[in-house]
Amino acid sequence: MEKQHNRGQDGAGIATVKLDTEPGVPFMHRLRSSAPQAIGELFGKIREEIQEIEKYQPEITKYPGLMKGHNRFLGELLMGHLRYATQGKNNVELCHPFVRYNTIPARNLAMAGNFNLVNADELFKFSKAEPGEVHKNSDLAAMLETVHHFLTKEDEERRNGLDVKRILQQSFSMFDGGYHACGLIGTGDAFVIRDAHGIRPSYYYVNDDVIVAASERAAIRTTFNVGENEVLELMPGHALIVKNNGEYKIEQILEPKERKACSFERIYFSRGNDEKIYKERTSLGRNLSGTVLKAIDNDLRNTIFSFIPNTAEVAFYGLLKGLEDYLNKIKVERILSWGENFDEEKLNEMVNRRIRIDKIAIKDVKMRTFITEDSSRNEMVQHVYDITYGTVRPGIDSLVVIDDSIVRGTTLKESIIKMLDRLGPKKIIVVSSAPQIRYPDCYGIDMSKMGDFVAFQAAIALLKDHGKEHILQEAYGLCKELDRTNTLHAQNVVKHVYKPFTPAQISAKIAEILTPAGIGAEVEVIYQSIESLHEACPNNLGDWYFTGDYPTPGGNRVVNKAFMNFMEGKNERGY
Numbered sequence: 001m002e003k004q005h006n007r008g009q010d011g012a013g014i015a016t017v018k019l020d021t022e023p024g025v026p027f028m029h030r031l032r033s034s035a036p037q038a039i040g041e042l043f044g045k046i047r048e049e050i051q052e053i054e055k056y057q058p059e060i061t062k063y064p065g066l067m068k069g070h071n072r073f074l075g076e077l078l079m080g081h082l083r084y085a086t087q088g089k090n091n092v093e094l095c096h097p098f099v100r101y102n103t104i105p106a107r108n109l110a111m112a113g114n115f116n117l118v119n120a121d122e123l124f125k126f127s128k129a130e131p132g133e134v135h136k137n138s139d140l141a142a143m144l145e146t147v148h149h150f151l152t153k154e155d156e157e158r159r160n161g162l163d164v165k166r167i168l169q170q171s172f173s174m175f176d177g178g179y180h181a182c183g184l185i186g187t188g189d190a191f192v193i194r195d196a197h198g199i200r201p202s203y204y205y206v207n208d209d210v211i212v213a214a215s216e217r218a219a220i221r222t223t224f225n226v227g228e229n230e231v232l233e234l235m236p237g238h239a240l241i242v243k244n245n246g247e248y249k250i251e252q253i254l255e256p257k258e259r260k261a262c263s264f265e266r267i268y269f270s271r272g273n274d275e276k277i278y279k280e281r282t283s284l285g286r287n288l289s290g291t292v293l294k295a296i297d298n299d300l301r302n303t304i305f306s307f308i309p310n311t312a313e314v315a316f317y318g319l320l321k322g323l324e325d326y327l328n329k330i331k332v333e334r335i336l337s338w339g340e341n342f343d344e345e346k347l348n349e350m351v352n353r354r355i356r357i358d359k360i361a362i363k364d365v366k367m368r369t370f371i372t373e374d375s376s377r378n379e380m381v382q383h384v385y386d387i388t389y390g391t392v393r394p395g396i397d398s399l400v401v402i403d404d405s406i407v408r409g410t411t412l413k414e415s416i417i418k419m420l421d422r423l424g425p426k427k428i429i430v431v432s433s434a435p436q437i438r439y440p441d442c443y444g445i446d447m448s449k450m451g452d453f454v455a456f457q458a459a460i461a462l463l464k465d466h467g468k469e470h471i472l473q474e475a476y477g478l479c480k481e482l483d484r485t486n487t488l489h490a491q492n493v494v495k496h497v498y499k500p501f502t503p504a505q506i507s508a509k510i511a512e513i514l515t516p517a518g519i520g521a522e523v524e525v526i527y528q529s530i531e532s533l534h535e536a537c538p539n540n541l542g543d544w545y546f547t548g549d550y551p552t553p554g555g556n557r558v559v560n561k562a563f564m565n566f567m568e569g570k571n572e573r574g575y
């Protein structure tokens with residue numbers, strides 16, 4: 001859990017199942033916290049429980065079997081989760097895992113996951129669950145109720161043991177979304193499952209002692225000290241099903257569909273210490289070096305390169321490598337052109353030419369602002385960054401800073417650009433290792449409101465500039481019509497809003513929007529192209545937030561809904 005802070009900082013939760021308990025002894029427990037240091041609080045509580053027993057049995061920690069009887073969270077099946085809300089509020093009641101308790105062991109179910117479903121309402125209707133005020137906006141509640149419905153049915157009908165595969169086939173075929181989800185059943189059986197497009201990442205590792213699964217490979221590698229190839233990818237539409245006797249199987253649950261693994265995982269969301277992700281982020285940066293050189297007219301003498309911490313650091317190394325390649329090529333060309341005509345000093349000057357890099361921006365807290373809830377994000381962005389003084393020659397140097405994404409533009413507008421401008425650069429070029437984020441995500445990354453996207457704001461502004469605002473009304477009319485005929489899923493209407501403009505026009509407008517009043521430097525924004533993103537991350541071609549092409553029917557519905565919300569002035573998610 002400590003190695004997956006990147007996936008959620010709203011809160012944390014754990015659940016345990018004990019095997020082979022005597023009848024009447026509780027076997028499933030759950031604990032959650034939404035405290036700022038949630039993991040610390042959870043395990044602090046467990047430590048307190050143990051210390052309480054130690055008062056009477058000082059030797060107890062030497063006897064794990066005995067401890068299991070006295071401590072709620074000692075068990076054989078363990079589940080942990082860090083929440084990043086993509087639906088509902090940020091309160092502790094919505095932290096994972098969710099649990100359904102029952103007197104019959106087979107009908108106890110704990111679930112958690114890294115996911116987002118877009119058809120929760122439909123699922124509540126189906127399972128006849130009547131969620132309360134807090135849970136009605138929870139896709140985990142909808143997921144749990146549906147799986148529990150089929151679990152109960154299976155328990156009623158079963159002859160020899162629970163058929164977990166069948167339960168998963170019945171329930172997960174109803175879910176529209178992206179997920180890596182897991183469940184513990186009161187019988188001591190467990191499962192981990194991944195969506196049919198492989199949208200969310202999912203990995204597992206098995207040895208003689210443990211069977212473990214997580215959203216990221218690096219977390220498993222670090223915890224169990226194992227090699228890259230020992231941790232396997234759970235393939236799309238498949239589940240890892242573990243029986244209470246320790247036997248396990250990888251089963252196909254759903255027909256795998258076209259692989260559309262989320263590219264934003266690679267660009268930003270996952271931790272960058274994964275072997276493959278590190279390489280991909282480096283390539284993303286390197287791919288941008290040509291465009292950047294053009295933007296600075298190859299003037300490396302008067303340009304300083306840097307990055308916006310934290311996650312963009314790896315892409316920065318890639319950009320640097322690309323620039324170094326260029327510079328070295330130039331050095332060789334020059335030296336060759338001299339023939340015999342050089343001395344030590346001249347040669348020294350040439351080989352010592354460097355790309356000028358500096359640590360310009362500093363992030364004081366290791367919190368991710370992007371995944372912080374709306375109400376506290378702006379303030380956090382304003383206080384979290386700082387700059388290094390004395391790095392830029394005012395009025396002479398230009399600054400190039402790379403970030404991994406510009407989504408709402410809050411980080412740049414509310415903080416970074418104003419601060420960088422204090423250093424007096426001639427020009428500030430912001431480079432994004434992700435392409436323009438134009439459409440909502442609905443599969444587990446919380447970018448769901450059209451009006452929030454700076455790319456969308458730019459398109460609207462351009463429509464105004466060009467006297468084409470009627471396109472908005474026409475698109476809205478089309479959405480209403482699709483809604484009336486129940487066919488909102490049939491096409492992505494928002495594409496019409498972007499269509500009249502080239503990516504370069506949108507980027508230029510974004511730069512304008514992101515330039516706060518009273519700034520001395522000229523601001524330019526450069527984005528990764530979709531083609532070079534695909535080239536850098538060839539296994540993660542999921543790109544709906546950049547292209548508007550959604551892999552599931554719920555996607556178009558969400559983007560059209562998000563657009564209608566925008567037009568109607570509603571500040572709500574599109575799902």
Ligand SMILES: O=P(O)(O)OC[C@H]1O[C@H](OP(=O)(O)OP(=O)(O)O)[C@H](O)[C@@H]1O
Pocket residue numbers: 268308309310311312363367368369370371403404405406407408409410411412
């Ligand atoms: O355009 P915006 O909506 O402001 O969001 C984009 C910013 O958010 C992310 O950083 P974040 O602070 O979440 O995390 P990091 O420190 O891991 O880079 C990302 O790296 C960008 O800097």
Ligand SMILES: NC(=O)CC[C@H](N)C(=O)O
Pocket residue numbers: 007008082083084085086087088094113114115116117139140444
């Ligand atoms: N990624 C997560 O942490 C869980 C997302 C889930 N949709 C929720 O909002 O609870």
Ligand SMILES: [Mg+2]
Pocket residue numbers: 308309310311312403404
């Ligand atoms: Mg960042």
